[in-house]
Amino acid sequence: MAEDAERNDDMADDEEQPELDEVDQEETAEEPHKIDKAPRISLKNPVGLIVNTRMLRRIVQILFFVGINVYILVSWVGGEEILAFWEGLRDILPTLPIIAPLEGSFAVLAGTFDTLQRELTGGFFPFFTIGAMIIILTILGRSACGWICPIGTVQDFATLPNRSKVRPAPGTEKELRRIKAYIFFIVGFLAAWVGISTVLGNEEALVNVLGPFANGAFDPFSPAYIVFVEFANQNWPVSLETLWYVTQWGWFTAQFAFVALIVIVSFWIPRWFCRWICPAGWLYGVFSRSALFSIGRNPARCTPDTCNVCEVVCPMNIRIRRFPYQHMHSADCILCLDCRSHCPNKAIVIRFS
Numbered sequence: 230m231a232e233d234a235e236r237n238d239d240m241a242d243d244e245e246q247p248e249l250d251e252v253d254q255e256e257t258a259e260e261p262h263k264i265d266k267a268p269r270i271s272l273k274n275p276v277g278l279i280v281n282t283r284m285l286r287r288i289v290q291i292l293f294f295v296g297i298n299v300y301i302l303v304s305w306v307g308g309e310e311i312l313a314f315w316e317g318l319r320d321i322l323p324t325l326p327i328i329a330p331l332e333g334s335f336a337v338l339a340g341t342f343d344t345l346q347r348e349l350t351g352g353f354f355p356f357f358t359i360g361a362m363i364i365i366l367t368i369l370g371r372s373a374c375g376w377i378c379p380i381g382t383v384q385d386f387a388t389l390p391n392r393s394k395v396r397p398a399p400g401t402e403k404e405l406r407r408i409k410a411y412i413f414f415i416v417g418f419l420a421a422w423v424g425i426s427t428v429l430g431n432e433e434a435l436v437n438v439l440g441p442f443a444n445g446a447f448d449p450f451s452p453a454y455i456v457f458v459e460f461a462n463q464n465w466p467v468s469l470e471t472l473w474y475v476t477q478w479g480w481f482t483a484q485f486a487f488v489a490l491i492v493i494v495s496f497w498i499p500r501w502f503c504r505w506i507c508p509a510g511w512l513y514g515v516f517s518r519s520a521l522f523s524i525g526r527n528p529a530r531c532t533p534d535t536c537n538v539c540e541v542v543c544p545m546n547i548r549i550r551r552f553p554y555q556h557m558h559s560a561d562c563i564l565c566l567d568c569r570s571h572c573p574n575k576a577i578v579i580r581f582s
């Protein structure tokens with residue numbers, strides 16, 4: 230009873246803190262009495278090693294990583310049915326809340342953010358794209374970030390081995406998360422400026438000044454654009470004699486280094502690009518905060534005073550225990566369900582309401 234009363238007090242405290250960002254920033258991320266590494270997978274249930282949510286998510290991530298540029302696969306191995314499936318999906322959902330440019334030579338699916346940029350800079354107001362995005366995000370939250378986005382997938386796979394993770398203190402994390410909002414507003418402002426100039430018919434000078442930023446200001450920094458569009462267009466060395474081709478890369482060298490940095494830093498800091506840099510993730514978070522699908526905790530099972538496994542495994546570094554038990558309405562939750570898979574008390578539940 231005493232424990233229940235204590236938990237109810239906790240819940241009341243939490244409910245007075247609607248935003249994770251508003252949590253007491255004096256508290257440090259380090260809690261020496263708590264677990265600081267993800268628990269190892271138990272071998273007691275061999276079937277569970279194969280059939281589980283984590284494995285299912287990995288399979289979906291790989292399928293979409295290939296499917297987003299399915300023309301590569303089809304050009305290698307053929308398969309009209311495979312192509313028909315992905316083109317059929319595109320006909321139903323022309324854009325998904327991920328980052329993926331449709332300009333890629335082999336692209337079949339586009340990211341909503343990429344499409345919004347294109348439509349705005351082209352002088353169109355993207356009614357349909359915004360409407361579709363809001364519907365998807367208010368129902369499914371940011372599950373596309375967790376299960377489909379190719380850049381999220383790359384980061385997750387880079388983080389896979391059981392390494393110790395770097396977890397910035399809450400205050401630092403909060404400041405770093407602001408970067409993606411700043412990037413979003415700069416990109417949005419430039420896209421609207423180019424779009425209005427296009428409608429007025431005087432965009433030429435502006436487009437010349439903006440250069441590669443004119444058609445989509447985030448494109449030169451978007452790992453999806455760099456990988457799926459620019460990688461394919463480079464003159465790659467195929468032998469030692471042609472190694473000098475890299476000297477012709479110019480700006481692409483810096484972009485290549487940026488993509489490498491995203492992967493390397495992800496070894497120790499899971500999803501750092503999603504958490505701090507991705508303006509698309511920031512936009513999607515705005516509309517998914519109160520999504521119908523979300524996670525919650527069962528107060529009869531959760532033991533927040535002695536266990537922090539969910540927070541240790543959360544790739545988005547969300548302080549899950551600070552949210553109300555009923556619902557965790559966080560703009561950063563990508564519904565990856567890693568917290569649910571690892572919870573030793575089976576306290577994490579999926580809510581639909």
Ligand code: SF4
Binds near residue numbers: 326379380502511
């Ligand atoms: S936040 Fe991450 S997963 Fe979501 S769109 Fe951006 S890169 Fe993809």
Ligand code: SF4
Binds near residue numbers: 524547562
């Ligand atoms: S709170 Fe759970 S479902 Fe949401 S991002 Fe973190 S681990 Fe994934």
